[in-house]
Amino acid sequence: MEIVLIISLIINLVTGYIIWNVNKKLVKQEEVIESQVDYLRKVSYIITESNLYIEKLDERGTLRSDDEIGTFFNFMKEIQETINAFRLPEDYGKN
Numbered sequence: 001m002e003i004v005l006i007i008s009l010i011i012n013l014v015t016g017y018i019i020w021n022v023n024k025k026l027v028k029q030e031e032v033i034e035s036q037v038d039y040l041r042k043v044s045y046i047i048t049e050s051n052l053y054i055e056k057l058d059e060r061g062t063l064r065s066d067d068e069i070g071t072f073f074n075f076m077k078e079i080q081e082t083i084n085a086f087r088l089p090e091d092y093g094k095n
Contacts, residue, residue, distance in 0.1 A: 037093035044088040054080045 054077055 034093075040088055041092065044086070044092075047083050047087050051080055051084055 057073070058077065
Protein backbone atom coordinates (compact mmCIF):
# COMPACT_ATOMS: atom_id res chain seq x y z
CA MET A 1 0.00 0.00 0.00
CA GLU A 2 2.84 2.39 0.82
CA ILE A 3 4.56 1.76 -2.50
CA VAL A 4 1.38 2.72 -4.39
CA LEU A 5 1.18 5.92 -2.35
CA ILE A 6 4.84 6.76 -3.07
CA ILE A 7 4.44 6.06 -6.81
CA SER A 8 1.26 8.14 -6.87
CA LEU A 9 3.06 11.00 -5.08
CA ILE A 10 5.98 10.88 -7.54
CA ILE A 11 3.61 10.86 -10.53
CA ASN A 12 1.70 13.82 -9.08
CA LEU A 13 4.92 15.78 -8.45
CA VAL A 14 6.24 15.12 -11.97
CA THR A 15 2.89 16.02 -13.52
CA GLY A 16 2.69 19.18 -11.41
CA TYR A 17 6.18 20.23 -12.48
CA ILE A 18 5.37 19.61 -16.15
CA ILE A 19 2.19 21.68 -15.90
CA TRP A 20 4.00 24.50 -14.06
CA ASN A 21 6.81 24.54 -16.64
CA VAL A 22 4.45 24.57 -19.63
CA ASN A 23 2.39 27.35 -18.02
CA LYS A 24 5.53 29.43 -17.45
CA LYS A 25 6.49 29.06 -21.12
CA LEU A 26 2.95 29.90 -22.23
CA VAL A 27 2.91 33.13 -20.21
CA LYS A 28 6.26 34.11 -21.74
CA GLN A 29 4.95 33.47 -25.27
CA GLU A 30 1.79 35.49 -24.57
CA GLU A 31 3.97 38.45 -23.55
CA VAL A 32 5.96 38.14 -26.79
CA ILE A 33 2.76 38.01 -28.83
CA GLU A 34 1.34 41.08 -27.06
CA SER A 35 4.53 43.01 -27.75
CA GLN A 36 4.46 41.98 -31.44
CA VAL A 37 0.80 42.98 -31.78
CA ASP A 38 1.62 46.35 -30.22
CA TYR A 39 4.49 46.81 -32.68
CA LEU A 40 2.29 45.88 -35.64
CA ARG A 41 -0.40 48.32 -34.51
CA LYS A 42 2.19 51.11 -34.35
CA VAL A 43 3.48 50.27 -37.84
CA SER A 44 -0.09 50.19 -39.14
CA TYR A 45 -0.75 53.61 -37.57
CA ILE A 46 2.35 55.05 -39.26
CA ILE A 47 1.25 53.61 -42.60
CA THR A 48 -2.21 55.15 -42.19
CA GLU A 49 -0.80 58.54 -41.23
CA SER A 50 1.63 58.45 -44.13
CA ASN A 51 -1.22 57.64 -46.51
CA LEU A 52 -3.26 60.59 -45.20
CA TYR A 53 -0.28 62.90 -45.64
CA ILE A 54 0.34 61.73 -49.22
CA GLU A 55 -3.36 62.20 -50.03
CA LYS A 56 -3.30 65.69 -48.51
CA LEU A 57 -0.28 66.65 -50.61
CA ASP A 58 -1.88 65.17 -53.71
CA GLU A 59 -5.15 67.05 -53.29
CA ARG A 60 -3.50 70.38 -54.11
CA GLY A 61 -2.04 68.97 -57.31
CA THR A 62 1.12 71.05 -57.00
CA LEU A 63 3.39 68.01 -57.16
CA ARG A 64 1.89 66.40 -60.25
CA SER A 65 4.12 68.16 -62.73
CA ASP A 66 6.54 66.31 -64.99
CA ASP A 67 9.67 67.67 -63.35
CA GLU A 68 11.91 65.74 -60.95
CA ILE A 69 9.78 66.57 -57.91
CA GLY A 70 6.65 65.33 -59.64
CA THR A 71 8.38 62.12 -60.65
CA PHE A 72 9.65 61.61 -57.12
CA PHE A 73 6.19 62.31 -55.69
CA ASN A 74 4.61 59.77 -58.04
CA PHE A 75 7.21 57.24 -56.95
CA MET A 76 6.35 57.96 -53.30
CA LYS A 77 2.66 57.43 -54.08
CA GLU A 78 3.45 54.04 -55.59
CA ILE A 79 5.43 53.07 -52.50
CA GLN A 80 2.57 54.22 -50.29
CA GLU A 81 0.08 52.14 -52.28
CA THR A 82 2.32 49.11 -51.81
CA ILE A 83 2.66 49.52 -48.05
CA ASN A 84 -1.06 50.24 -47.65
CA ALA A 85 -1.54 46.49 -48.08
CA PHE A 86 0.21 45.98 -44.74
CA ARG A 87 -2.27 47.97 -42.68
CA LEU A 88 -3.99 45.95 -39.99
CA PRO A 89 -7.72 45.71 -39.39
CA GLU A 90 -8.96 47.95 -36.59
CA ASP A 91 -9.71 45.02 -34.26
CA TYR A 92 -6.42 43.17 -34.85
CA GLY A 93 -5.10 41.44 -31.72
CA LYS A 94 -7.98 42.44 -29.45
CA ASN A 95 -9.30 38.92 -28.92
